[in-house]
Amino acid sequence: MSKSKGNIVNPDDYIKEYGADVLRTYLMFVGPFSEGADLRDSGIHGIYRFLQRVWGLQKKLTIDNGQLTNEDSRIMHKTIKKITEDLAQLKYNTSIACLMEWLNHLSRKDQISIEEYKTFLMLLAPFAPHITEELWQLVQSSESVVGSKKKKSTNYELITNNWSVHQHSWPKFDNKYLEEEQVSVVVQINGKVRDVLLIEKDIISNKKDIEKMAMDSVKVQKYLEGRSVKKVVYIPGKIISLVA
Numbered sequence: 001m002s003k004s005k006g007n008i009v010n011p012d013d014y015i016k017e018y019g020a021d022v023l024r025t026y027l028m029f030v031g032p033f034s035e036g037a038d039l040r041d042s043g044i045h046g047i048y049r050f051l052q053r054v055w056g057l058q059k060k061l062t063i064d065n066g067q068l069t070n071e072d073s074r075i076m077h078k079t080i081k082k083i084t085e086d087l088a089q090l091k092y093n094t095s096i097a098c099l100m101e102w103l104n105h106l107s108r109k110d111q112i113s114i115e116e117y118k119t120f121l122m123l124l125a126p127f128a129p130h131i132t133e134e135l136w137q138l139v140q141s142s143e144s145v146v147g148s149k150k151k152k153s154t155n156y157e158l159i160t161n162n163w164s165v166h167q168h169s170w171p172k173f174d175n176k177y178l179e180e181e182q183v184s185v186v187v188q189i190n191g192k193v194r195d196v197l198l199i200e201k202d203i204i205s206n207k208k209d210i211e212k213m214a215m216d217s218v219k220v221q222k223y224l225e226g227r228s229v230k231k232v233v234y235i236p237g238k239i240i241s242l243v244a
Helices: 011-020 020-029 039-059 069-087 092-107 114-124 129-149 207-216 218-224
Strands: 183-190 191-200 231-235 239-243
Touching: 011 020, 011 039, 011 191, 020 092, 020 129, 039 092, 039 114, 039 129, 069 092, 069 114, 069 218, 092 114, 092 218, 114 129, 129 207, 183 207, 183 218, 191 207, 207 231, 207 239
Parallel strands: 183 239
Antiparallel strands: 183 191, 231 239
């Protein structure tokens, strides 16, 4: 992109249509920070849908944290570790991809805890500072409104809260949740490797769950866009092959 070549893209139109957070997040997701990348409208719309899904998670929010399952804790702490390390190396695109994977997991749940949602917002805040701040205030509001009632709340009113998401301490990961053994399962589409899933050994024999994880993969969705899966072959612990 060069002014002398007359191919500069004015960001104002994208900001007007999608918002500053969408454009900002897309520019950090489109490729490695040290390399150039093509600006595509389809890619920007994908980030727009991603942030819409993050906003929609409010409907599943529950004040009663309860006890997170081992899988919930493992995924959350794995995400914290990944993004903490990636940000230090300016690997913004892989950080956002990791958040997308966690979002897929959270979206499959009937309810998500305050702890999970607030941690997600803190990790997303460097990329989408405006939407995360507004959502943070909504969560703070829900906590103060419901208080000790310990029930699910879906009535979120935006209120002023001095404790900003951008002032909160960065979340820390606990290694005890990262010690579980995992197996790498290769995802193929028409014989070509498109992704590698890390699967816990206790669910490795569950074809339905593995197939769901493969179909939810951002990388796999990219190659399945506009196509239907006709056949699925799963070799436990090794390969899941999709024929489209």
